[in-house]
Amino acid sequence: MKKSGKKRGRDYGKGRNSLETLAKALCRNETLHHWMRLGMPDMEEPLPSRDTVIKIAESLRAVLFPGYFGASELTAETACFHIGTTLDWLRHALKEQIKRGICFACKKDDTDKRCEDCNSSAEEITEEFLGRLPAIQKILATDVRATYEGDPASASPSEVIFCYPGILAITNYRIAHELHLLKVPFIPRMLTEYAHSITGIDIHPGAQIGDTFFIDHGTGVVIGETCIIGKRVKIYQGVTLGAKSFALDSYGKPVKGIPRHPIVEDDVIIYSNATILGRITIGRGSVIGGNVWLTKSVPPHSRVTQSNQHLYNE
Numbered sequence: 001m002k003k004s005g006k007k008r009g010r011d012y013g014k015g016r017n018s019l020e021t022l023a024k025a026l027c028r029n030e031t032l033h034h035w036m037r038l039g040m041p042d043m044e045e046p047l048p049s050r051d052t053v054i055k056i057a058e059s060l061r062a063v064l065f066p067g068y069f070g071a072s073e074l075t076a077e078t079a080c081f082h083i084g085t086t087l088d089w090l091r092h093a094l095k096e097q098i099k100r101g102i103c104f105a106c107k108k109d110d111t112d113k114r115c116e117d118c119n120s121s122a123e124e125i126t127e128e129f130l131g132r133l134p135a136i137q138k139i140l141a142t143d144v145r146a147t148y149e150g151d152p153a154s155a156s157p158s159e160v161i162f163c164y165p166g167i168l169a170i171t172n173y174r175i176a177h178e179l180h181l182l183k184v185p186f187i188p189r190m191l192t193e194y195a196h197s198i199t200g201i202d203i204h205p206g207a208q209i210g211d212t213f214f215i216d217h218g219t220g221v222v223i224g225e226t227c228i229i230g231k232r233v234k235i236y237q238g239v240t241l242g243a244k245s246f247a248l249d250s251y252g253k254p255v256k257g258i259p260r261h262p263i264v265e266d267d268v269i270i271y272s273n274a275t276i277l278g279r280i281t282i283g284r285g286s287v288i289g290g291n292v293w294l295t296k297s298v299p300p301h302s303r304v305t306q307s308n309q310h311l312y313n314e
Contacts, residue, residue: 048100053190056093059086060175061168064137068161087130095126101185125182132178139211143170146214150234165199166215176205209233210266217272224261230284233264236272244278244295265300 062070063086071082099122106118147164148157160167172195176188188205196202200219203209207223210231215221217237223229227241243260262276265284270276274292282288283300292304296312304312 046100047104048097048186048190050190052093052097053187054194056090056097057172057175057191057194059090059093060133061171062086063090063133064140064171065161068158091126091130094129095122097187098122098125098179098184101187105185125179125184129178129182136174136178140167140171140174142211143167143174143213146212146232146234147216150214151216165201166218169195169199169201169203169218169221170209170213170215171195173203173205173207173209177207177209180205207261220273226257226259226279227261228263230264230266230268232267233270234268235270236290238273239270240275240277242275242277 058069061068063083066079066083067074070086071078074082099118102118102121144157144160144167147160147167148154151160154160154164169192172191176191179191180188192203192205201215201221203221203223204225204227206225207227207229209223209227209229210233212232213229214234215236216234220238221235222240222242224242229241241262241264246254246260247258249255259279261279263279263281264270264276265282265286267285268282268288269286270282270288271290271292273290274288274294276282276288276292276294278295280295280297282294282298283302285300286298286302286304288294288298289303289305291306292309294304294309294312298304298312
């Protein structure tokens, strides 16, 4: 049968669904204007790039765990060269992304002065952060050891580094936390949410977590912004360290940044699907059983199970 030659499909150049018409409708969208009133950028400076931030995260893992990520055929003679090359790229890439975040958050009216100050701040923050990498590497070594020694299924520390989602999430958290302490906008949350999307482990970069931290399995773990977690703490999948309620301002909006998440002291174990809410303290050496719901503080060396959790709740 002879084809008619008539063009099939919709003509996207004309009519109410033309690209020009759709673009104009989106630009007039009330939601867009609402975002702009809340602080949406004027596009004079580009926003941080999610793809670049992910590449930064992977490059930092290659620096912190040389030979495991990035270049895999390293020797004692070539390791420093590869690490140095990666650090050189990181210095430029990280500075640019930090500058973009700072520029977006900056409220100065003088554009030229704003850009000069943002660039200077980004450079100082980048150098300070890079100087903290050896300390991050040392604390991550304790997390790897805790995971290897705490999980009888782990064959070696190398398997833990390569394969365990808990280590990936903790690595991104430890990187993000240092950037959070340096008051970098956006980038810390982008790093932890990247790990969250891969592992199902949600750790806010503002949380304070001591060394030798072990997350077993990990899926569904939530650790809130103002959590304080001590040393040698072990938690299982599905654990929530969350807020019980939110203080509201005079406009009925949640007050930001106030302590509202649990404090978990040293040597605590929290088993799967436990939910711990509010600014309460789990005392040192305590064991919190699976599926427990806690809203009151627990003394040191307590054993809380489903059968006795009523003693600690309202």
